[in-house]
Amino acid sequence: xxxxxxxxxxxxxxxxxxxxxxxxxxxxxxxxxxxxxxxxxxxxxxxxxxxxxxxxxxxxxxxxxxxxxxxxxxxxxxxxxxxxxxxxxxxxxxxxxxxxxxxxxxxxxxxxxxxxxxxxxxxxxxxxxxxxxxxxxxxxxxxxxxxxxxxxxxxxxxxxxxxxxxxxxxxxxxxxxxxxxxxxxxxxxxxxxxxxxxxxxxxxxxxxxxxxxxxxxxxxxxxxxxxxxxxxxxxxxxxxxxxxxxxxxxxxxxxxxxxxxxxxxxxxxxxxxxxxxx
Numbered sequence: 001x002x003x004x005x006x007x008x009x010x011x012x013x014x015x016x017x018x019x020x021x022x023x024x025x026x027x028x029x030x031x032x033x034x035x036x037x038x039x040x041x042x043x044x045x046x047x048x049x050x051x052x053x054x055x056x057x058x059x060x061x062x063x064x065x066x067x068x069x070x071x072x073x074x075x076x077x078x079x080x081x082x083x084x085x086x087x088x089x090x091x092x093x094x095x096x097x098x099x100x101x102x103x104x105x106x107x108x109x110x111x112x113x114x115x116x117x118x119x120x121x122x123x124x125x126x127x128x129x130x131x132x133x134x135x136x137x138x139x140x141x142x143x144x145x146x147x148x149x150x151x152x153x154x155x156x157x158x159x160x161x162x163x164x165x166x167x168x169x170x171x172x173x174x175x176x177x178x179x180x181x182x183x184x185x186x187x188x189x190x191x192x193x194x195x196x197x198x199x200x201x202x203x204x205x206x207x208x209x210x211x212x213x214x215x216x217x218x219x220x221x222x223x224x225x226x227x228x229x230x231x232x233x234x235x236x237x238x239x240x241x242x243x244x245x246x247x248x249x250x251x252x253x254x255x256x257x258x259x260x261x262x263x264x265x266x267x268x269x270x271x272x273x274x275x276x277x278x
Contacts, residue, residue, distance in 0.1 A: 005259045009097045009128040010037035011218045015238060016095070016126055017045050019223070022234035023124050025092035026051035031081040031108060032098035032128075033057040036064045039074070042095075047073045054091070056084045056098070080145060085111045090119055097128040101138035101182075103150040105195040109224070113203070122229035123210065127196060131220020132256065133160040133173055135193035137185035141178075152182035152190060159263075160185070162256060171269060172260060196222050213239040216249040 009016075016038075020028065026049055033039050033055045042053045055068060056077045068076035077084045081098050085108060094112050098104065109125065116123050133139075137160065138152050158181070159172025165185040167174075175181065182190060189195075196212065203210045209227035213236075214220065225235055242248065 005255075006218055008034070008037045008218075009095065009126075009221070010041055012126070012128075012215065012221045013038060013041045015215070015221075015242065017041065018238050019124070019126075019235050020045065020093055022238060023093060023122075023229070023231040025124060027054075027090050027092045028052070028095070029054040029056065029085075029088055029091045029093075030095040030097070031056045031085070032096070033060040033064055033076075034097075035061040036067060038095065038097070039064070039068075043071050043074050047071075054088060056081050080142075082107055082111070085115070088115060090121070091115065092121055093124040093126070095126045095128075099139070099141050099145075100129045100134040100192050101140055101146065102189045102191055102195045103138075103146050105192050106189075106199065109195065109199045113199075122226035122232075124225045124229070124235070125223070127192065127222040127224070129219050130193045130196060130214060130222035131216055131252065132162065133181070133185075133219075134191055135220065136187075136191040138182040138190055139175075140180045140182075143180055150189065152184070154180040154182050156180045158183070161260065162253070171267060172263065193220070193222065196224060200224060211236060213243045215239070215242045216245060217252045220252075 026046065028042055028046060028051065030039060030042065030053065039055050046053055051073060053074045054077065055074060056079065058078050058080050065076055068074045096105065096108055112125060113123060140146060140154055143151055143154060155167055156175045156177050158167035158169045159174030160181055161168055161172040167181055167183050200210050200212050211225050211227040213223040223239055225232060
């Protein structure tokens with residue numbers, strides 16, 4: 001049923017590429033390639049301007065590595081992000097769509113920020129899955145990579161529902177063996193949006209000027225950028241009409257409720273009390 005639910009960061013490509021143009025970003029790094037939908041768009045954008053894409057993914061979909069090797073402007077690093085990112089330099093913009101949990105995203109942002117400050121590159125980072133279900137709930141593709149003290153109790157089989165903080169066994173949006181969700185949503189150090197908010201708050205406490213835009217569609221896109229960068233006003237102008245947009249949020253809620261209803265139907269839980277939404 002994956003084709004029933006758009007889920008890729010590539011759905012935001014028009015906005016992301018416009019921001020990259022406004023910031024004159026030519027060296028771009030992405031964390032998480034999956035099937036390469038966004039990678040292809042980035043390569044097509046960067047090649048004509050002599051740009052470069054560094055794609056970090058330890059296990060992308062079949063064929064991605066061969067495509068990257070055959071595309072001159074692309075370099076693929078087959079390592080987990082927390083191993084690969086410290087070795088990078090001179091990156092103008094980052095796309096983060098890897099392991100969707102507080103520990104990983106917090107460390108990715110901290111390392112990206114350190115590299116940018118070292119290299120004199122203002123921060124420009126696009127983060128996927130800052131909306132439901134990962135906003136306030138950790139997801140783990142590889143729980144064993146998360147230190148025990150930073151790993152929430154989790155399940156591969158219980159699912160998330162929109163109006164519940166706990167998981168429901170055998171129902172809802174769930175990993176089916178591919179990934180695990182934290183058993184409870186909310187609380188400290190839990191979820192992607194929580195990681196982003198804590199990062200921005202810490203930077204603000206240190207006297208730095210960071211801006212954050214939230215696009216509430218397709219599982220949520222967050223954009224963190226230096227508010228004092230020479231291109232910040234141009235990027236802000238592109239994002240402002242979409243930031244925390246109530247209509248987008250309502251459409252996303254309807255989309256998710258319909259999809260969860262389809263999952264319920266597939267699971268055999270549909271009753272007159274849980275009709276498929278129109």
